[in-house]
Amino acid sequence: MSLDHRLSPEHEALRRTVQEFAHDVVAPKIGDFYERHEFPYEIVREMGRMGLFGLPFPEEYGGMGGDYLALGLALEELARVDSSVAITLEAGVSLGAMPIFRFGTEEQRQEWLPKLCSGQMLGAFGLTEPECGSDAGGTRTTARLDEATDEWVINGTKCFITNSGTDITGLVTVTAVTGREEDGKPRISSIIVPSGTPGFTVAAPYSKVGWNASDTRELSFSDVRVPAANLLGEEGRGYAQFLRILDEGRIAISALATGLAQGCVDESVSYAKAREAFGKPIGANQAIQFKLADMEMRAHTARIAWRDAASRLLHGEPFKKEAALAKLYSSEIAVTNAREATQIHGGYGFMNEYPVARMWRDSKILEIGEGTSEVQRMLIARELGL
Template sequence: MSLDHRLTPEHEELRRTVEAFAHDVVAPKIGDLYERHEFPYEIVAEMGRMGLFGLPFPEEYGGMGGDYLALGIALEELARVDSSVAITLEAGVSLGAMPLYLFGTEEQKREWLPRMCSGEILGAFGLTEPGAGSDAGGTRTTAVREGDEWVINGSKCFITNSGTDITGLVTVTAVTGRKADGRPEISSIIVPSGTPGFTVAAPYSKVGWNSSDTRELSFDGVRVPLANLVGQEGRGYAQFLRILDEGRIAISALATGLAQGCVDESVKYAKERHAFGKSIGDNQAIQFKLADMEMRAHMARIGWRDAASRLVSGEPFKKEAAIAKLYSSTVAVDNARDATQIHGGYGFMNEYPVARMWRDSKILEIGEGTSEVQRMLIARELGFAG
C-alpha cells in the first residue's frame, strides 16, 4: 500500500473545521471546567451538532458516512487543545457506539446509533474490573439466563462516559458460561442507564482528564432482555479484542494531538518569553528541544495514519495499531515533560495549557492497553509466543 498519508481535500476540510472549533469554542471554556472537574456538556452538544460522534458511521444510522481516518483527524485536532474533550469523543465512538455497529443486531443499531451519532446520548463500554485490568479474561461479572432475561451481577471500574446526564447505555462484558476446558465464555450485553440494580458511583478524583466522566459501576441483580446480547453469545472476548485494536488507533491520534499541542504552546511561549535581554527561543538549547518535540509529533502522526489507512482499506492493522499506540503515548509524555520544562515555573501553573497536558499525558501509556501490553502484541506479530 502507499505510504503517502497526506490528507484528501475532504479530510483536510474536516481537519480545518475541527481545528477552528477547538481553538474558538473549546479553548476559551475548558480551563475553568477542567479545574472545577465539570463535564463539558455544551461543548459535547456542539460536537454532536457538528456530526463528530457520527463520523465513521453510515448515514442510514445517522452517521456522517466517513471513516476511521476522519475520526482520528478530529481527535488529534481536539487533543491539541484539550484531552478531556477528545477522550469523550473517542470513548463515545470507539467504545460506546462501535460495538453496536460492528456486532449489534439491526434492531439494536436502529434503536441506539442515531441518538449516539447525534450526540443526544453517550454510550460506554464496561470492560475493566478491579481484579481484571489488562487480564480481561479474568472477568468476574456474570450474566445468567432466567426466562427471557439476563441477570447480571458484578462490578466494573474506570469506565468513561458511564455516568453523565446524557449517558444512555453501557455495553457490559460478563461471563455467561464455561468452555469445555473450564475457561469462561464472555459475552457483551447492553444495560440501559437507569436499569434497576445498575448503580453508577460518584466520579473518580483523577490526576488528569478532569472534564472527562470516569466512574465505577456495580450490577446487583440487574435484569435486561435476552435480546440485549450484542453479537454471538460467548464471543464477547473476541469482540472486545477487535474494539481495542481499533481503539488504539484512536488513542494514538489523541496522543499525537497532545504531543503537537505541547509544541504549539511551547513555540508560542519561547517567542514571547524574554530572559537576559532576548527571547528564550533564541537559545539553541530551547530550539533543539522544540525540534525534537516536533519530530516526535510528526512521526507519531505518520504512525497512526498508517494504521488507520490499513484499517480503512481492509488490510491487517493489529501490529501497526500497537506500534502507533505505544510510540505516540510515549511521545505525548515526553513532549509534555519538555513543554513544562520550557515554560519553567509557569508550566507548573494550571492556568497554562501545558500544565493540563502534563497531567493528561500519563494515562495514555495505560488506557486501552498498557505500553507493556503493546510490546507483547508487537512481539507476537513478530512470531514470538507469549
C-alpha cells in the first residue's frame, strides 16, 4: 500500500475551510465559553451548517459523501485551536451517528441520520460504567425484553458520556446485557434510547479539568422502556459492534490529538518570536529552538500515523494495530507538547487567557478516553501475536 498521504484537492480545500473557521470563528469566542463551562451552541450550529457532522456519511442520509480522512482533517484543524469543539464533533460523528450508520436498519438510518448529519441533533454512545472503566466486557447495565409489550426494559448507569445532556441531544446508544451464553458470559447488545424517555435521567455536567466547553455527564436508567425495534444490529453483538466503533474512533482521537500538538507548536512559535528577554526574542535561544523542533517533529510524525490508519480503513485493509499505534503515540506527544508549550510561555503559560493553558488542561484526557494508553499497548502486543 502506498504511504503517500498528500491530500487530494478536495481534501485540501476542506482542510483550509475548517482551518479558516477555527481561526476566524472558534478562536475569538471559545475562551469565554471554556471559562464559563458553557456549551457553545452557536459554534456547533455553524459547524452543522458547514456539513461537518455529516462528513463521512452518504448524501442519501443527509451526509456530505466524504470519508474518515475528511473527518480527521476537520478534527485536527479544530483541535489546533480548541479541543472542546473538536471532541463535540468527534463524539457526535464517531460515537453518536456512526453506530447507526454501521449497524442500524434502513429505517433507523432514515429516522436518525439526517438530523445527526445536519448537526440539528447530537447523538451519544453510552458505553463506560462507573465500576467497569476499561473492562467494557464487565457491563452491568441490563436490558430484558418484555414480550407482552415488545419493549426493552433497561436498568443501569453510564458515566463520562460526551454530548449526552445538551439541549440538542436526541439519543444515546446504550450497551446492555441482554442475556447469558451457555458458558455464563454476558450477551451484550446495543439499544437506541431517545432523549426524554421516561426513567432516563441525565445528571448535571461534571466538573472537569479540561474540555470545559464540551458536555460530559452521568446517565441512569430506571425501568426505561423503548420499542424492541430500537435494538441496534443483532442481539448479543453489541460488544463486537462497539469494538469496531472504538477502532475507528481511535483514528479520530489521534487526529484530534495531533491537532492539539500542532496547536502547541503554533502558539509557541508565535510567542517565541514576540517575547523578548535579555534584549532579544526568546526564539533566538537554541534551547527554545530545539524544544520547538522536537515539538514539530512529534506533531508531524503523529499526523503521518493517523493518516496511515485512516488510509488503511478507507482501502478496506486491516487497521486495528495502526489505529492503536496512532492513538497511543499522538495522545502521549500531545501531553508532551502541551507541557513544553507551557514551559516556553513561562508564567503566561499558567494563565487561562493563553490558549496553551487550555491545551495543557485538555491534553491529559487524550491518554485515557477511547482506550487508555495501557489498553493501546495491550492491543498492539496482541496484534504482534503476543
